Amino acid sequence: MNMLEIDNLHVTVQGKEILKGITLSIPAGEVHAVMGPNGSGKSTLSYTLAGREGYEVTGGHIYYKGEDLVPLSPDARAAKGVFLALQYPVEIPGVVTLTFLKTALNAQRRARGEPELDAMRTLRLVREKATALKINEDMLRRPLNAGFSGGEKKRMEILQMALFEPTLAILDETDSGLDIDALKLVAEGVNALRSPSRAMLVITHYQRLLSYIVPDRVHVLAGGRIVKSGGADLALELEKSGYEGVEAA
Amino acid sequence: MAAVRETTERVADLAGEKYKYGFVTDIEMVRAERGLNDDTVRFISAKKGEPEWMLQWRLEAFQRWQEMTEPNWARVHYPKIDYQNIYYYAAPKSQGAAPKNLEDVDPKLLETYKKLGIPLSEQKMLAGVAVDAVFDSVSVATTFKAKLTEAGVIFCPISEAIRDYPDLVKKYLGTVVPVTDNFFATLNSAVFSDGTFVYVPKGVRCPMELSTYFRINASDTGQFERTLIIADEGSYVSYLEGCTAPKRDENQLHAAVVELVALGGAEIKYSTVQNWYPGDEEGKGGIYNFVTKRGDCRGRGSKISWTQVETGSAITWKYPSCILRGDDSVGEFYSIAITNNYQQADTGTKMIHLGRNTRSRIISKGISAGRAQNTYRGLVSVHPSAENARNHTQCDSLLIGGNCGAHTVPYIEARNQSAKIEHEATTSKISDDQLFYCLQRGIPQEEAVALIVNGFCRDVLQQLPMEFAVEAQKLVGISLEGSVG
Numbered sequence: 001m002n003m004l005e006i007d008n009l010h011v012t013v014q015g016k017e018i019l020k021g022i023t024l025s026i027p028a029g030e031v032h033a034v035m036g037p038n039g040s041g042k043s044t045l046s047y048t049l050a051g052r053e054g055y056e057v058t059g060g061h062i063y064y065k066g067e068d069l070v071p072l073s074p075d076a077r078a079a080k081g082v083f084l085a086l087q088y089p090v091e092i093p094g095v096v097t098l099t100f101l102k103t104a105l106n107a108q109r110r111a112r113g114e115p116e117l118d119a120m121r122t123l124r125l126v127r128e129k130a131t132a133l134k135i136n137e138d139m140l141r142r143p144l145n146a147g148f149s150g151g152e153k154k155r156m157e158i159l160q161m162a163l164f165e166p167t168l169a170i171l172d173e174t175d176s177g178l179d180i181d182a183l184k185l186v187a188e189g190v191n192a193l194r195s196p197s198r199a200m201l202v203i204t205h206y207q208r209l210l211s212y213i214v215p216d217r218v219h220v221l222a223g224g225r226i227v228k229s230g231g232a233d234l235a236l237e238l239e240k241s242g243y244e245g246v247e248a249a
Numbered sequence: 250m251a252a253v254r255e256t257t258e259r260v261a262d263l264a265g266e267k268y269k270y271g272f273v274t275d276i277e278m279v280r281a282e283r284g285l286n287d288d289t290v291r292f293i294s295a296k297k298g299e300p301e302w303m304l305q306w307r308l309e310a311f312q313r314w315q316e317m318t319e320p321n322w323a324r325v326h327y328p329k330i331d332y333q334n335i336y337y338y339a340a341p342k343s344q345g346a347a348p349k350n351l352e353d354v355d356p357k358l359l360e361t362y363k364k365l366g367i368p369l370s371e372q373k374m375l376a377g378v379a380v381d382a383v384f385d386s387v388s389v390a391t392t393f394k395a396k397l398t399e400a401g402v403i404f405c406p407i408s409e410a411i412r413d414y415p416d417l418v419k420k421y422l423g424t425v426v427p428v429t430d431n432f433f434a435t436l437n438s439a440v441f442s443d444g445t446f447v448y449v450p451k452g453v454r455c456p457m458e459l460s461t462y463f464r465i466n467a468s469d470t471g472q473f474e475r476t477l478i479i480a481d482e483g484s485y486v487s488y489l490e491g492c493t494a495p496k497r498d499e500n501q502l503h504a505a506v507v508e509l510v511a512l513g514g515a516e517i518k519y520s521t522v523q524n525w526y527p528g529d530e531e532g533k534g535g536i537y538n539f540v541t542k543r544g545d546c547r548g549r550g551s552k553i554s555w556t557q558v559e560t561g562s563a564i565t566w567k568y569p570s571c572i573l574r575g576d577d578s579v580g581e582f583y584s585i586a587i588t589n590n591y592q593q594a595d596t597g598t599k600m601i602h603l604g605r606n607t608r609s610r611i612i613s614k615g616i617s618a619g620r621a622q623n624t625y626r627g628l629v630s631v632h633p634s635a636e637n638a639r640n641h642t643q644c645d646s647l648l649i650g651g652n653c654g655a656h657t658v659p660y661i662e663a664r665n666q667s668a669k670i671e672h673e674a675t676t677s678k679i680s681d682d683q684l685f686y687c688l689q690r691g692i693p694q695e696e697a698v699a700l701i702v703n704g705f706c707r708d709v710l711q712q713l714p715m716e717f718a719v720e721a722q723k724l725v726g727i728s729l730e731g732s733v734g
Contacts, residue, residue: 052689053681075691075692075694078690078691083689088682090682090685092683092687092700094705094706095700095703100690100700103696104687104690104691107690107696143704160690
C-alpha cells in the first residue's frame with residue numbers, strides 16, 4: 001500500500017500558485033528524495049503535507065494511508081503519524097526540552113486515545129533514544145533549541161522523530177548548515193529509523209545527504225512540478241549536470 | 250499572523266466560560282448600610298468588637314480620606330466610582346462576630362472553599378500549609394493555629410489580633426503604609442474589615458507555609474482586606490495569598506493594604522496568585538484591584554521578596570514595594586501579569602534604597618492579549634545614604650495578537666554616585682513559526698500557547714513555593730485558554 005499518495009496537487013501561497021500539479025506516491029518502507037533548485041517549491045511541499053496555515057490546496061489530493069489529509073489540522077496530522085523535521089527548528093525560550101518532548105508525546109497519545117506517560121517513563125524513553133544521537137542530559141534540560149548549535153538543533157529534530165515514531169517522516173533540508181561529522185550523525189539517526197512500516201520523504205538541495213541516506217527513488221522538482229524521477233543514480237547525475245539540464249529536458 | 254489572530258479569537262470565545270470560580274454562594278448576609286460615613290466606620294469597628302483606639306484610628310483615616318482625590322496617573326481607564334453606592338461590610342450571618350472552630354463553621358462556607366479547591370479540614374489539606382479563609386468582610390476559619398502556636402508563630406485574622414495582641418498591632422500597623430499614603434490605602438485604613446496577621450518571633454523559622462484565601466461573594470460589596478506580617482530578628486516566613494470572586498456584570502472594588510516588616514536578618518517571602526474575576530470578553534464586570542503592598546526591610550541584612558502571578562481583575566493597580574532601610578538588606582520583585590480581552594494592568598514595584606550595600610532585583614513578565622493594556626511601572630530610588638546600592642531590572646513583554654498594548658515605564662533616581670543600576674527590557678510576540686512548530690509536534694493550539702507563555706514566565710514561576718508553582722503554571726494555562734491567548 002502507498003503510505004503517501006499525492007495526486008495532481010496545486011498549492012497557492014499568498015495568492016501565488018507555487019505547486020502546479022504534483023503527483024507522487026511513496027510506498028511503506030521506502031525513502032524518496034525530492035531535489036530541486038531554490039524556489040522550486042520544496043519547502044511549500046513539506047509545509048503543505050504538514051498542514052501549515054497559509055498553504056492553500058487549490059486542487060488535487062493528498063492521501064495518507066488512504067485517508068484525505070487536507071481537512072486535518074497540523075496537530076491532528078502529527079497524532080496520526082506525520083512528522084516534519086524542519087529546515088530551521090524553532091527556539092522556544094524558557095521551555096525545557098524534556099518538558100516540550102513530554103507535552104508533545106502525551107498530546108499525540110491523548111489524541112490517539114492512548115494513556116499518557118508519566119515523567120519517569122518519558123525520561124527513560126527519551127534517554128534511550130538520545131544516547132544514539134549523542135544528545136546529553138544537559139541538552140535535554142536546556143530550553144528547546146535556545147542557544148543550540150545548528151547540528152544540535154538538527155539532532156534534536158531526529159530525536160523527536162525517533163521518539164514519536166511517525167509512519168510518514170518528511171525531512172526538509174536536514175543537511176543544511178551541517179558539517180560532515182554532524183551530517184553523518186544525523187544520517188545514521190535517520191537510517192536507524194528506516195523500517196518496512198515507515199515512509200520517508202527527504203527534501204534536499206544537494207546530493208551530499210543522499211550519499212548517506214540512500215533513497216529508493218529520486219524526484220526532481222522544478223517550477224512547481226516534478227520534472228524527472230529515477231533511482232538513486234539520478235542524484236549523482238544531477239550533481240554532474242546541475243538542475244538546468246533537467247529543467248530543460 | 251493569521252494563526253495568532255485565530256488563536257486570540259478562539260481564546261476570546263472561551264473567556265468567561267473558563268473562569269471556574271464564578272459561582273455565588275447563597276448564604277444569608279449581614280451588611281452595613283449602603284454608602285460610607287462616620288456611622289459606617291463605627292458599624293464596622295463595633296462588628297469587630299474593636300477597642301476605642303482602633304475606632305479613633307479609623308475615624309481619623311476617614312476624615313483624611315474625604316479630603317483626598319482619587320489618583321489618575323496610572324494607565325488605566327474606568328468610569329468614576331460612586332463610593333456611596335457600595336456596601337463596605339458584608340458577612341455571613343452564621344459567622345457571628347468572631348471566627349469559630351472548624352466544626353462550627355457554616356457547612357455552606359466549607360463547601361464553598363472545597364469548590365475553590367481549598368479544603369479547610371486540616372487532615373484533607375495540603376500538608377505543610379496553614380490557611381486563613383476570608384469570605385467578604387470576615388475571616389471564617391484559620392487552620393493549623395495550634396501547631397503554629399507551638400512554634401510561637403501568631404497566625405490569625407487581623408480583627409482577632411487587634412483584640413488579643415494590641416501592643417504588636419499598635420507598634421506596627423500603619424508604619425509601612427502610613428494612613429495617608431494614598432487615596433485607596435486611606436480608604437482601607439478607615440473601613441478595612443479582615444485580613445491576616447502574622448508574627449514570627451526572633452530566630453523562628455515558620456514551620457509551614459502560611460496562606461490566606463480571599464473570596465468576594467456578596468454583590469455591590471467592596472473587600473478591604475488588611476494584612477500585617479512581622480518577621481522578628483533572624484526569623485523566616487513564607488506566605489501566599491489567593492483570590493477569586495463570582496462572575497457579575499458589575500464592577501467590584503477590592504482595595505487592600507499589605508504591610509510587611511522584616512527586622513534584622515529576617516526574611517519574608519510573599520507570594521500572590523491573583524485570580525479575581527476579570528470581567529467578560531466585552532469587558533463587562535470584573536474586580537477593580539487597587540492595592541497597596543509594601544515591605545520594610547527595617548533591620549540589617551533583612552530580605553523581602555514579592556512574587557506575584559496576576560491573571561484576574563478588570564483593572565489591576567498594584568506596586569508591591571520594598572523600603573531597603575537596613576544596611577545589606579535585599580528586596581526582590583518577581584511578577585507575571587497576564588491581561589486579556591479588556592483587562593488593564595498597571596503594576597510594578599518601588600525599590601527604595603536607604604541603607605548601605607542594599608540590593609534589589611526586579612523581574613517582570615507582562616503578557617497581553619485581546620484588547621488588553623499591560624503596563625509595567627517601576628521606581629528604583631537610591632538615596633544619598635545608600636552607599637554601594639545595586640539594582641537589576643528586567644522587564645519582558647509578550648504580545649498576543651495586534652490589538653493589545655504593552656508599556657514599560659521605569660523611573661530611576663540615583664542620588665549616590667556609587668549606585669549601580671541596570672535595566673533591561675524586551676518586547677516580543679508569539680511567532681507563527683513557534684506555533685506551527687508546536688502544532689506539528691502534535692500539541693494543540695491552546696496548549697501550545699500555554700506552553701510558550703509558561704516558558705516566557707519561567708524565571709518568575711520558579712520563585713513560587715513548590716506547593717503552588719504547579720497550580721500557578723496551570724492557572725497561566727487556564728488564563729491562556731480563558732483570559733489570555
